[in-house]
Every structure is written in C-alpha cells, then in structure tokens.
Amino acid sequence: MRIPFVGVGLLVLVGGGAGVAGAQGWVTDARRIGLGGLGLDQGSLRRYNAAYRAVPGRAGQRGRPKLTIPIPLGLIQFFHDHPLSNIKNDPAFNHDSAGFNPVELLNTFLNPPLFLEVKKAPTPTNDVVFGIGKDSLRLNLGLTAQLVPEDQFGIGGSSRPLDPGLSIKGVRVGVMGWVHDDVGFQLGDKLLGFLRDSVPADTNTRYNVLGDALLEVGFAPTVAYAGRIAGDSTTGLYVGGAFHYYVGLAYVRVNGDGGFTTGDSIFSGPSPVKPDARGLTQYSKFGNSFGHGVGGDLGIAVVTGPIELGVGVNDIGATITWPDTRRDSAFYRDSSYSRPLLPNHIETKTKLPVSYLVNLAYTVGKTTLGADVLNSGRGTTVHVGGEQRVGVIVLRGGVARDQRKRIELGWGGGLRFGGLGLDVGFWTHTNSLSNQRGITMATSLSIY
C-alpha cells in the first residue's frame, strides 16, 4: 500500500492542511495565545495600523517587552520522542514502516511542535472502503469525506519581519523587509465528487487538482508619518500613513494542474488511467534584476478615555513589476515528458495582498478588553479577549473565529518580576486533520 501516490496525496494534503495551519496564524507569544490570538499591545497593532506609532500606551499597561522568547517545550518533547539519531527508522517518518501514518505526519507539519500539545487532536482512524469492479471504482471515505475541501484551500499572507527606522516628530524613515507567500490548492469538480460524495469513477473523465504557489521577498525604503491631529493624550484622533518603494529581491510562482484521465474502461485494457500534469514556473532569482513597485499604508485611531478604536490598511496598491522573469514549463502525460519552450526574460507583475485590521480596546482599572478583525491576505479572523492584572499576576482569556470559521478558545496567565515576565497560554485549535480540537500550551519569556 506504500505507493507513490501516497506521497502525492501528502503533498496535496500539506497544501490543504496548511490552509488549516494558517487558520489562526503563527503566534509565538504566549500572552497573545492566552488572549485567543488577540493582539492587545500596541506593538502588534502598529504592524497593521500606521497611526498606532503615535498612540500612547494605555493607562495601566505594563509596557511593551523588548524581547519575547518562546520556550520550546514542545521541541524538547518532540526530540525526546523522535531522536535525531534514529530519525531514518522512526515509524513516524519512515513510510516503509508498518506504523507510518501519513496523517500523523501531516499533523506534525500542521502543528509544528514548538509548543506542547497538551491535548492532541485524535489521529483519524477511518476505514476506507474501495468498491472495485471491472468497470467501476468507488471510494467511500465515511466521515472523512466531510473534511474534503470544497473550496480552494491553502496558506498565505504577507509579513514584515524587519522594520528598522528613525523617527523625528512623527516622521519616520526606515527600511522594511517584506515577505509574501501563498500556497493554494483546489480539487477539480470530478475529483471532489469522487472523494466527497462517493461518486463512482467515470470512464474517459479527467480528475484533477489545481495548485498554485507564490513566494516573493524584498525590502522597501519607507517614509511614514503618524501623529495626533486632534485632541490631547486622553482623547485624541490619530492618523498615520506610510509610503513604500518596494524592491523585490526574488520571487517564484508556480501554477500547476495535475490529475489523471480514465480510459474507455475503468479496470480493463492496458491503460485504465493516464496520469498527466502541467506546470508553469516563473521566477526571478536573487541577484537577478530587482522588482519594483510602490504602495502605502493608512491608519486611523481614536482614543476617548478608556476606549481605543483603530482601522489600518496595509500594502495598498502594492504591485511589484519584475522586469526580467524567467519562465519554465513542464508537461507530463502518461510517461511522456516535455518542456515546451516559452518566451523568457519577460516582464511580470505580482501583487501584495491588502491586509487590514479593525481593532477595539477598552481599559478600565486593571482590566483591558479588546476585539479585532484581521485579514492578512487569506481569510478573515476575529478575536475577542481580555486580561486582568492582579498584582504580579495577569490572567487572560479570549475567543476567536478562525479562517475555517470555527470558534477557538484561549486562556492563560503570566507573572512579571521587574524586567522579566513569564507567560503561559493555552488555545484550542483545529490545525490538525481531525474534526476535533487539540489544545496547545505556549510558554514564553519576555524581557521588559
């Protein structure tokens, strides 16, 4: 049963599941995890709202940590369970092992074991039933069929890993690093019916999966402004904007369509199925000519006493033009392979996704409550949460609606001693290939 197609399936699953992984975004801060993914501190709000550079810290807020270091308890457990010295023979990774379970492997990918899984989502154990006849093939996945994605699924978004700069009187000059990644898959209608609705395979029919992936990186010299245009420090209106000149260092985009076509008969004849695949790769390597583009961010924030409301939009109009793009194509059909020549060194364009954040925070005494709606390029997430400070202890809780429109919960707490803070956060997730939620415990150390 260890067949190459398992690998194919895995690859597709990686894409599919990755959509799941991206559902709540990658968060390494236990404080934020404890808030159900809500970014309450101004540091995370500044990423999406240019006006927040001017908004002062809230009364009672303990300040922003200079550094937050995740404590990788999950990695310790993982390498204890899967020692590197024996990784080749580890049943979890060796597909020849009788104990190998591709779904478990995928779950490891979807839930990188940085933090401890205190409740693992159960590995699915469905029986899979194939009905086979000379002219028929039917697949019954049982309850698993409910997880077959009907729409496009994938992972993606834009991020700004570095943003150093200098500010003078609200004007900031800096250089921002940017990364945009996007991977998506979509099952063709026929394959979807075969997998999800247990529709029998038909003769002379193509079953396929469409896939696309994009990765581009670069930097952007930036001039930004953020300031209060009305009011005072307790009640004020803040605006911000940034102009970016995007310089693309490298990019690669892959579009593919793979599948198989049935013959005149499902199970007879010399070639009952003919696999085929076609792919187009466009890329501009590091060191090749730079991509160029312009775009901007806008933000507005209103502070009225204990209430804070903000709206930020990023990467407006950010289209990158790559003047020297190489293109490769490949075509495979039933054991024959060709690489049709395409015009090369052409100009192509990519577009950074417009991301936005709408946030609301309410602070009273030692309690802060907040909510946000975030879209960073692939789907919208909603977070609602709050924290309560009691002496050196902070208690947190939150609820989120992830990109799969599932409700997730977060809770946790922290201790702060002088310049050092230790935080722990729990959150439920459906990042696994399962209908049931798992629970992750995150721990992090913050230096203030």
Next chain:
Amino acid sequence: MKAKWLGVALGCAVLAGGAAGCGQGRAIFNVDVYSFLKGTGRDTLRLPPDPLPPLPPSTTVTDSVTPIAVNLPGAGSSIVDTVRLIGTLDVTNPTSSGTLTYQIFFASSPSPAVVYGSAPALTVGPASFPAATTSVPISAPNLAAPLRDLFKSSALYVGIRGTISNTGTTGLRTTLKLTQLQATIIIQDKIF
C-alpha cells in the same frame, strides 16, 4: 497498470484527510470478481462440455475455464488480514439429479498448469442437487494465509473447475453458472 488506478485512488483518499475516529484505519477493498468474469463466458461451465453427449448415470465429468485476470490494488508489503469470498452458483436446468464439486483457484500466473496445479482456494461440495435449477451459496470467511498473500499483487488469476456426478437414472447435462462472486480484502495497514 491497474495498481496505478488504485494508487491514484488511495492517494486521493489520503489527500482527503482525516476524520473523526471510526473503524480502525484499514483499507477495505470490495472486489466484484464476477464483473471480471461476466461476458467472457468464463462464468459458465457447461457439463459435460459441448459437444459431448449427456453424462450417463454413475459417471463423473470435470471441466475448467481458462484462467482470467482480476485487477487488484497491489498491497505491497502490507499485511492482508482477511480475504472473504461470497457468491452464488446456479446449477441450471439439470436433466438429472447429481452431485457437484465446484472449486475456485487463485494464482499469480495466468498459466492453467499453475492455476490448477495449486490447491483450490475454495471448494463447494460435494453437494447433491435435484433435477431442477438450484442456487448454491459460495462462502469462505477467510482464505488461508498463502492465498491471502496472492492478493498483494496487482493482478490475480482466477480459475474455476467444476465436477458433476450423475446420481440419477437418466443422462445428465447442466450448466454451472456463477451469478455472484465478491472478494472482500481487508488490509491491516493504517491509511489514517
């Protein structure tokens, strides 16, 4: 090549992802063996074979079909836990009463000498039948381990041999017609 089909299907199954727990994560193949025999004439044994005359009382005749290929998924190194066979055989329009023995063979080679040189996977009978059309059930809860291993390959050859004896007083002629034969192959190999 047939394994390719199943490979694709299985890949797709894996693709589909996991699910809530039910079952034991096994692959179960319900193979309609009869569909491979139907229409080829090899689902039918005419006894005695044409153009021989009817079988005289107290005599026996045996005949077999040319082995036919059945396509399977190809289970590689997996463990075939169970191969269950169920089916129905019709003893059609016998001109006298008699007894029958019906044997199904499986082999990895198409050679009749190999197929019929091995032990039968399943033997129905000896069973008596009247001088009227009768249905005989075929059932094997689990084949022997060496036979189960044959189901790991991507092609399997099926042979059918029938023997009838005339216990009546008139000449016997009949047709043994398979009307259903399904193999359920349970592979103890976690897909999920």
